Amino acid sequence: MKGKCPECEADIDVPDDAVDGEILTCDECGSDIEVVKAGAKVQLRKAELKGEDWGE
Amino acid sequence: MGSVAALVSDRVRYEEKSIILASRRLSLPLKHVDAKDMVLELGRKRAEEIGCGTVLMRCVSFYRGLHMTAVLEGSGIRVINSFFTSNTCGNKLLSSVALERHGVKTPRTLVAFTPAAAAKAANALGYPAILKPVVGSWGRLIAPLKDEDTAEAILEDRTYMYPLYQVFYIQEYVNRPPRDIRCVVIGGRPVAAIYRYSPPGEWKTNVAVGGSSEPCKVTGEIEKIAVKASKAVKGEVVGVDMMESEKDGLLVHEVNHTTEFKAAATATGVNIAEEIVKYVFRSMKK
Incomplete structure (x- = not known):
């Protein structure tokens, strides 16, 4: 399916096997975009920016 | 409810996606819950709300994962890794204290x-x-x-x-080859190890700074040290990092409680995601 980048409105291809929470990158603006799935409904939202406490 | 587990994460990286896909392949009921959307009321029995009694915590944000683990454990949910493990591994000083106490050699x-x-x-x-x-x-x-x-x-x-x-x-500063060893330990068993090499012009070996990796044989010594280190922090799914000191042999410098394993899975061919999922469900039967 196709979605719109919430940052720049460009079209984004969402792979069929994308899981809830998966991160895509917008080809147009380079933003990280998060896939939000609720049942059959798929939305795109801006992904969080890397935090100072991120790690493993 | 007893047979369902949840993966709680705040960003789906290679690791989290692999775990989700592994659970589907194995037909094991692992729900994915986004930590960013959760509202937790203290004193509530979360197990019924989340629909499971066991959580695999995989938040990339340390403080978010740590505090969420505290709330979930406080309401009776078993969390892998536990609050003790997350708190200890997330702080290098507390990690060193735990490792030293359990006789694991660390850098001075x-x-x-x-x-x-x-x-x-x-x-x-x-x-x-x-x-x-x-x-x-x-x-x-x-x-x-x-x-x-x-x-x-x-x-x-x-x-x-x-x-x-x-x-x-x-x-x-430990004199060592330009690499360290990451050993992934699941349920007290080392499942894979890699050498992590520093990228050119860089002295750190973290894969996050662009290092490369290759398989490392899990020798008896590596196994013994990795298992001892995972026990020292009461870790269930951890990545134990060690350096090959020219002077002192293998020294553990870090234990990771939300270990990344893309490099280890790719280099060794071990399906670490499946090993984690199998362990989570095996441990629920105990």
Whole structure:
């Protein structure tokens, strides 16, 4: 399916096997975009920016 | 409810996606819950709300994962890894204390609480020495103190930072090959190990800074040390990092409680995601 980048409105291809929470990158603006799935409904939202406490 | 587990994460990286897909392949009921959307009321029995009694915590944000683990454990949910493990592994000083207490060899480490005392510590260790923030990952803010003047400047910088950065954790510089070893331990069993090489012009070996990796045979010695280190932090799914010191042999410098394993899975061919999923469900039967 196709979605719109919430940052720049460009079209984004969402792979069929994308899981809830998966991160895509917008080809147009380079933003990280998060896939939000609720049942059959798929939305795109801006992904969080890397935090100072991120790690493993 | 007893047979369902949840993966709680705040960002789906290679690791989380692999775990979700592995559970589907194995037909094991692992729900994915986004930590960013959760509202937790204290004192509530979360198990019924989340629909499971066991959580695999995989938040990339340390503080988010740690505090969420506290709330979930407080309401009776079993969390892998536990609050104790997350709190210990997420703080290098607490990790070192736990490892030392359990007889796991670590690099020589001095701790001080003022820049002046830290300068004395660096002098005592000799230069270069390595200053590490007690909380931090992927090599962030780790600074080599190359000489007395550099040490003084870097230590002074830390006084303008958040107080946690003023817990001065300083380690000897370990002479070693330009690599370290990451051993993934699941349920007390090492499942894969890799050598992680520093990228050109970089002394850190973190894959996050662009290092490369290749398979490492899990020798009897690596197994013994990795298992001992995972037990020291009561870790169920952890990545144990060790250095090959020319002087002291294998030294553990870190245990990771939300270990990344893309490099280890790719280099060794071991399906680490499946191993994790199988362990989570096996442990629920105990």
